[in-house]
Amino acid sequence: MPFNRSQKLHTRLALASGFHLGASPSTLAPSQHDLFSDLCQRSLEGAVDQALRMRASAFVICGGLFADDNPSLDHVRGAMAALANAQRADLPVLAAVSRRSLRTDGVQFLTEIGLITHVLDQTSQEASINTNTGQNILFRLGSSATQLIEPPDVNVGILPLGLDATVSLDYVRQTDLLIDARSPSPNFDLGTIPSNIQLGHAAPSLNVEAVSGFTVVEIENHRASKATFVEIEAVRSIQIDIDCNDLGQETLATQINRSIAPVLGKASILHLVLSGSVSRDNWHTVNPRKLVTAAAAEETLVRLDLSGLLVNHPIAAKRHRSSFLVHTRRIADVMASSTEDIAEQRAISSARNHVSATVRAHDSLEAST
């Protein structure tokens, strides 16, 4: 199928995965489920729109498009609306899915109505696509490289979910471009062109450090020249950090409300990272349940990160896991400071050193055995 738009043997592929249309993560509050589903929809629309603006030759959907095996009609309609834009702009849309997904997912339906121009079976050995400019792009989806009929100009391998690392090594050696659909990651190094391109994740991110986006790969003169991770603007998240140690006379609830008020309804996803120490009564004034519900009503998905928040913990050290050696050191310090007897201080030091040496003696113990 022809999808290149360049007469200079230049092809630009937009590769996206993990849309999860219709997903309702159980970690979210019930009041956020509809909003999240809506954000997934917006994510697909935004990715297609950005791919069009970047004049991509094709939009490749890696992995399933929907979260459920039997997606609801609403979600399929949402996908249709997004993909119709691509169809109107003559942007070919490819889907690399498993056979089971093809059977149960709505991808087959979208293919039948022409919104997805081609479907690549992840479980088949290979799938070749020829371009009308003489550039052949082979999507290799099997495990054995020896079954290739003819050497392609550019080999684009997609590692589907379920393949182990050993198999992936063969791909790396024999393909020009390896798309790893197994583990999406936004940590993309733009400085070098990796042989193993990680696609990122297009669904709205529920983690502070994760970014939603897709990968654009430039294929020029039969070689992949550049890979770029593109963040999806429609589901861009905002992070607000609140240090509870700096509340002053304000309650935590007041501080949070004041901090998030300007972005409510404007940001799609808001990560509220709380840190520092706060009293339990002050924490109870927040009522996060109400907060996320109110924000969802304003079309903002609020995620609270409490990993740095200390509630009713006067000692900051309690935040972390205990340490036997740290406690040993502290007790020894207290004992040493409470006496002026030199001999006693020497005994304390000797005892502490011995306890530390014994507890740390992992290597020597292992070696002795």
Place this chain on the structure above:
Amino acid sequence: MILLERLLVRQIGAIEDVDFRFEAMGTHILRTSVEEALDVREALRFALFGDSAIPSDRRPGGYAAVSIVVGGVTYIIERLIGQDRLITTRLGRSGPKGLVQIQGASQIDRELDNILGPNITALEGLIWPIGNLEKTAKRLPDVMQAWLGTRRMHLLEAHVEISQDMKETESTAELQLKLAETLQDHQEKTQMVKDLDLALKRDRVWRAIQQVDKAEQLITTSRETHGAMEILAKQFSRQIADATRSLEVIQLFQDRDQAILHVKSAQSQQSNHEQKLSELHKLKPTVSELERKLDTLDRILAAYKRSEKAAESTRETREQIASISKEFNALETTRQDLEIARRRLDRLSADATRAQTLTGRAHEEIHLPTAVRLWEMWAKATAEIDTLNILDKQAIALNKELHNVILRIRDTEQTSRTRAQQRGLAAAGTIVGVAIASLGLGAAAPLIPVGLLVGILSTTTGLWMHLSQGSQNSFRNELIGRSSKLQYALRKIDRGKTSRSNAQNSQDQAASDLRKINMETPTSIARATTLRDSATARLRQYSLGDERRNSEELKTASDSASNAVKAAQNEVLRLEAREKALTDKQIESQRTIITAELKNQLQKSAEAQREIDHLSSSLLIRRSREAAQAAQTQTKQNIHKLRETLNTQAELELERQVSIRDQAHANSEVVRLEKIIGPGHMQRERNMAGESTARGQATIMAKLAASLAEIGYKKSLTTSHAASIRERSARSALQRHTTDLATSLGSLGVETPIDPTSAEARAAVPAPTHKPEDLRTIRASLRQAREAKRKIEKQLQTLELRTGISSSDVNSQDAKRRLMEIVHARRAKEIAGILTSEALTRTLDGIPAAVEHTYRATLPLVTSGHYWDVRLNKNFTVELWDSSRTIWITLEELDDDTQYRAECALALSFASAAPPLDATDLPAFLWLEQNEDDHDGSFLTALASAAYQGEAARRYPQLIVLAREDMALPPHFKYVSEATTRTNSGGLPSSFPMRQAG
């Protein structure tokens, strides 16, 4: 940190052959069915723990191998179930030269103990936290030791333990040190005894020398004192003689002065007597003048007496007038009181009448509700009685009617019986008619019409009778019905009669009660109704606001009003009697007579006053009786004094003559004394004439000099005598001290003559450099030192026996150094024990807070954001904050699904946060499985999401999730790799990993 690298399973449970490989970091999704997930877990447990976790089916040929990385070293553990169902274990460890297989079962067990530790519970609780929290938490101290490394902790325990040998060594070292110290003490005490003994002897010598010196010095001093005192006594005797002569001269001068004084005294007495005599001649005219004044004063006093008598009469008259006026006023007052009392009596009479009226009305008001009820009852009872009287009349009428009905029924029955007989005759007639007709048909034709006629007539009659009987029967039934109704009515009337007595009783009772409460008893129902309605209206008025007063209160008021009326009547009677008595006394005529008497007395008094004024002005005295009396008394006294003075004129003349004689005697005495004194002393006396104080001072000084000289004389004699005695005593003491000195020097070993001098002794014994101590102190110190020495000798012997070492072989410094080293080692162990124990306790104490912190961040993820706060106590009892109800709730109060989710999250939080940071060899992979009830995998997804972030992510870099194939993957997981039991089984090598590596 233990990471899972590979798991190979064959023929365990439903699994035939499967090989899973795991990256060092990331989320691994294993697609299996629920049953296969259990088998995979069983296989992993079997591979890790061997005999302690054999698969349930124990199928021969069952095989599980696991490759784990512990601290950078790869271990491969293989477990194989043989045909005899025994377990074979093989263990390989990576080294610089590749995989090295450990040989020997004991070596393998020891190596596995080192890697995984003996406490399976502690390890399992970290790999599969779900469902293992309770047993882990119960044995938390043991688990903590396992986390920190069982072998290491045992080593630590062994190190901090203080053995018996160590205690005995320390005890021996202490004894040796004590022996050395005791020996040193003994030597010191011996030297101290010697020093003290020598010091004591030297002290004795020096004390003897000092005594000898003191005695010699005393002899010299006493001799000198004796000589000086004798000279002083002679001087004092001369001073005494001079002072005695001076005192005698002074006495003579004093006698002369006394004589001169006597001369002057006699001269002054003489001149005094002469002056008094001239004054007596001048007093005689004054006496006659005073006698005239005394007569005038007597007349004034007489006028005063008359005036007083008139005034007394006037006062009595006025008192009588006042008494009569009082009686007159009393009469007027009585008349006014009588008028007031009469008016008050009228008012009180009106009040009493009103109070009686109110009392009566109150009585009515109080009994009004009762009266209403009684009037109503009376009316009802009377109405009922009237009704019953009417019923009596009705009963009589009904009885009459019943009697008639019964008679008519009897008549009807009689008629019925007659008609029955007649119907029988008609039937017989019919039969006869038919018989005749039949006979006519058979025998004689003419009989046929007869027979028919008879039969028809009889039949007709019978039919008529029968019909008539029917109407008769219906009439009879009606009569019986009427009779029943009448009987029923009569029974009702009879029942009504029984209530008549009740009504009568009620009426009587009502009448009686009305009489009791003194209310009107009505004579008719209309009157009773009128009374009841009137009372009801009054009661309604009261209820609408009329004030009702208590009848008792009103009665009391009425009684008090009556009493007041009676009192007022008595008062009126009393006042009338008084008025009558006062009128009878004729007060006004008495008043006129007494007034005339009063005028007469007043005139007499005025005359007396005028005379008093005249005489007082003539004498120039104040116009008063007291002044006149005082002037009279004074005048009498003056006259008496003047007369007495005139009587002393003769005595004064005699005394003047005696004074002249005394003056001559005193002059002769002065001349005699001047002769005795001598002219020299007299000349000196003249030179210091007028200085009487100088003579007094000289007298005092002479007396003082005489006294002092006498005292000095006696003292000098006494001192002289004492000095001679002291000299003798000092000489004998010197002899004794010289002997002592010789003895002391002998005790020091110094050879001296029999009576050594102090100079000789000083030459033999050098003087002490410091001030010698008190002898008693030295002796006490010496005694104590000797006792201490004896005790130390005993201790020394005892210690030598206990240690088995001679005291001479012991070095104090060495013993001390050795003991310090041993004590240091023991103390270091004790402190290490304290540190270990305290640190373990604090590590355990810190777990709930750390778990709570992690749990708080995890809980919203598994409860769909329903719960955001949690409280965890030391027993891991959990309370969740329900923000909608603002209360804390326990897990048991949650619904089953939420409770399960919360418990799983707690287990995950515990596994993530509880292990201490020092525990480096703990599993770093977390194993989560999809529950049977979790059909859509939502809970597994939530739990995996919770494990994917925060403390759990730091704690577990490897997350292994066993999910069904149809479960949707959660978004945004890092490094997801998927594997299934089916797809992996085909292409994997069938050989053991051990062989590959080997």
